Amino acid sequence: MASLLEQAIGALNGAVGDYLARTGNGLATEMCLVRDNRPVGLDHASLRDTGPRVAVLVHGLMCSEDVWAFDDGGDYGAMLQRDLGVHPLYVRYNSGLSIPENGALLSRLLERTLAALPIQQIILIGYSMGGLVVRSACHDAKLGERAWLGRVERAVYVGTPHLGAPLERAGRVLSRLLGRVDDPAARLAATLAELRSDGIKDLGDADLRHEDRARRAPTFALRDPRHPVPLLEDFPHFLIAGSRFDDRLTRTLFGDLVVTLPSATDGRWRHDAARPIEGVAFVDRVHHVALAHDARVYEHLLGFCGGAP
Amino acid sequence: MRGLSRVRGLVALLGDVVEHGSRAVEEVHASTAARGFAVAEWVAPSPRVRAVRAAHDLGVALSYEGVRVVTRAARSTLTLALDVAEIASPPRDAG
Known part of the structure; x- marks a missing residue:
């Protein structure tokens, strides 16, 4: 997918992208849809065959759409297209901008996309920070009464720190x-x-x-343990959390080494839980970055996307 | 033109790094040296120590400013070269 140059620019944007955007620097990434490593306009030929059901894939901090790529070149989007006929739309963005800014940008991009393509159903898939951008976009769309929100059939969050990092x-x-x-x-x-x-x-x-x-303050504790913006009730939400460890206590504390299990499950995780939690999937022995391209994660993703909305 | 825009961005970013970075390091350098000179002036207060300090501070300031001046000159030259390259190259579709 993305070249090494795009990966490097993605990392740079994640680190100082707000500065790049503020100073009008040409290295700042603008939010766009990407096809074959290139930004594409909504009138691009490759988007003409877009079907009524699409999956919008939003990458995480300091990366590009390349984070979805398996070693064999496949990715969740292509696999969903193969298995469910869902058309993938990959989003590239400046992950150094604030999440509310990116949320608003994504909301506008989806609004334009809906106007240009014959889309009936949208599956939102966010990896890590991408999941928060998806949530922020939904919040923006709810406030702005944007039409695309009504087409969202479900959202899947992979390794997203819903309760912060x-x-x-x-x-x-x-x-x-x-x-x-x-x-x-x-x-x-x-x-x-x-x-x-x-x-x-x-x-x-x-x-x-x-x-x-x-309202941000320098403290180890969460400012608000119950997130001030709850998940929208307009459509179902599915959460996939990873853990690098098998031991219950260790995996609760350290999760996938970047996001803890309570955060990745939006507070639903209980280390002594005997039964599976509805709408939540766990993958063991996986680190944070690998969550974006792991066969076991895909099995859960497929299950979450394949069921009746 | 996206490639040229990115090269411009890289030039600007490197210029900013040197500009701001050199000021930050200069501040650390000056603060650290000031502590040493303060001790020296307390132990042996003399015009000679004060003269050495003044010479040191001037040298440091000139060195860091020199780095910034050269960087600004290089940045201006590169920006000019990119302007010329942009004018000389035929227009293409974005991407």
């Missing part, structure tokens, strides 16, 4: 502490840490709205 919250506290140390090197380190993008900072509390971002 402890790593970012720890980084926030560390950065604040460093800034208070009366030492020029420590202050420099704090300044460098603060250069991380708005997108990264939003991951700490899974901020989906601008007003949530404004």
Whole structure:
């Protein structure tokens, strides 16, 4: 899929993409649909055969659509097309922008897409930060009464930190502490840490709205354990969480090494749960990045997308 | 033209990194040196120590500013070259 150059630019955008966009830098990625490693307009020939049911795939922080690619070149989108006849639409975006900004951009992109293509049903698939962007877009569409929201039949979140990422919250506290140390090197380190993008900072509390971002505070604990923007009730939501470990306690604490299980399951995970949780799937012995291209994850994804909405 | 736009972006980003990075490092350098000179002036207050400090501070400031001036000149030259390349190349479809 994407070239090494696009992957590098995706990583750069994730790290400092807000700065790139603010300064009008040509390296800033604009949100677009991608086909064969190239951004395509909605009038592009490759989109003319788009069917009535599409899957919109939104990648995560510091990556591009390449994150979906298996070693053999396949990806969830192509596999869903093969197995369910769902037409994949890959989104590329600047993951360094704030999640609310990207949510609004995605909402507008989907509105334009709906106007240009004969789409009846939309499956939203978000990986990691992409899941939060999907949620933010739905929130934006709900407020703006956008037509595309009515076509969404379901959303699947893969390794999405619905309740925030402890790593970012720890980084926030560390950065604040460093800034208070009366030492020029420590202050420099704090300044460098603060250069991380708005997108990264939003991951700490899974901020989906601008007003949530404004309330941010440097603390390890979640600002709001019950997320201020609940999952919309307009369509079903499915969650896929990964864990690097088998042991119950360790996997609860560390999850896939980036997102904890309680966060990936939007608080539904209980380490002593005996029965499966409805709408939630777990995959063991997988790290965060591999969740985007794992055969076991795809089996769950297929099950979630194949059932009656 | 997307390729040229990205090259421009890379040039601008590298310029920004040197500009802001050199200022940050200069600040650390000056703060660290100031502590050493403060101790020296406390132990042996003399015009000679103060002169050495003044010479050091001037040298540091000139060195870092020199780096920034050269970077700005290189950035301007590259931007000009990209402008010429853009004018010289035939227009193509976006992408």
